[in-house]
Amino acid sequence: MEPKLVITEDGSSSLFVKELDEHYHSVHGAIQESVHVFINAGLNQKINHQPVINVLEIGFGTGLNALITCMEAIASKSLIKYTAIEKYPLNTALVAELNYCTILQYKNCDEIFNSIHAAGWGRAISVKDSFTLEKCEMDFKDIMFTNQFDIIYFDAFAPSAQPELWTESIFASMFEALKPGGILVTYCAKGIVKRTLKSVGFELEALPGPAGKREMTRAHKIKP
Numbered sequence: 001m002e003p004k005l006v007i008t009e010d011g012s013s014s015l016f017v018k019e020l021d022e023h024y025h026s027v028h029g030a031i032q033e034s035v036h037v038f039i040n041a042g043l044n045q046k047i048n049h050q051p052v053i054n055v056l057e058i059g060f061g062t063g064l065n066a067l068i069t070c071m072e073a074i075a076s077k078s079l080i081k082y083t084a085i086e087k088y089p090l091n092t093a094l095v096a097e098l099n100y101c102t103i104l105q106y107k108n109c110d111e112i113f114n115s116i117h118a119a120g121w122g123r124a125i126s127v128k129d130s131f132t133l134e135k136c137e138m139d140f141k142d143i144m145f146t147n148q149f150d151i152i153y154f155d156a157f158a159p160s161a162q163p164e165l166w167t168e169s170i171f172a173s174m175f176e177a178l179k180p181g182g183i184l185v186t187y188c189a190k191g192i193v194k195r196t197l198k199s200v201g202f203e204l205e206a207l208p209g210p211a212g213k214r215e216m217t218r219a220h221k222i223k224p
């Protein structure tokens with residue numbers, strides 16, 4: 001799988017995987033999708049409400065969600081501990097072509113984005129005082145965390161492309177990985193996905209989707 005660089009409707013880069021006929025992000029805007037689904041509907045539920053937030057990202061990919069989350073950590077009063085799972089890390093030449101810092105214009109963006117990508121796999125590093133990152137090179141199917149995360153960014157390729165990653169057993173491991181009171185957010189709002197999330201114990205909220213999508217999903221692991 002060698003993904004190909006594309007530009008989405010908000011001007012930000014994404015990647016297209018020909019073999020799956022799938023993009024890494026919404027073609028209506030990679031940055032707008034990341035901010036809408038993972039930051040506004042996910043991280044913002046927790047940030048500034050607790051001193052430490054543990055985030056698990058399912059699908060590190062281009063590192064866009066990690067970059068924006070790091071910037072939110074710097075701007076907030078919270079420490080974010082970010083764990084990202086990825087089975088197919090991108091090559092550095094492709095990462096160098098991503099235009100996120102040109103568009104986002106954050107202070108020290110290039111330095112932070114480079115640190116995020118330069119971080120070795122399998123050990124936590126401090127990218128900034130308020131943001132630590134541990135990238136794990138592994139299959140989603142092998143995840144085994146218990147009561148560890150406040151938020152899961154569930155950003156696998158769509159169920160139409162990789163149905164094997166939207167199963168009861170994967171969602172049961174997501175439920176187990178969350179602390180009671182934790183949330184999982186995903187751009188997906190398919191009926192079958194919502195039913196599977198419910199079947200493992202989540203309570204669901206349907207929220208307005210990012211550009212080009214009517215709905216997205218926030219799933220809660222309710223405190224007993």
Ligand SMILES: C[S@@+](CC[C@H](N)C(=O)[O-])C[C@H]1O[C@@H](n2cnc3c(N)ncnc32)[C@H](O)[C@@H]1O
Nearest residue numbers: 024059060061062064065087088139140155157
């Ligand atoms: C929709 S993309 C994630 C986009 C990413 N969050 C970003 O901001 O660029 C899905 C990601 O899941 C990864 N992936 C696909 N199958 C996987 C598997 N079985 N285990 C772990 N990662 C997988 C892909 O390589 C890709 O990076």
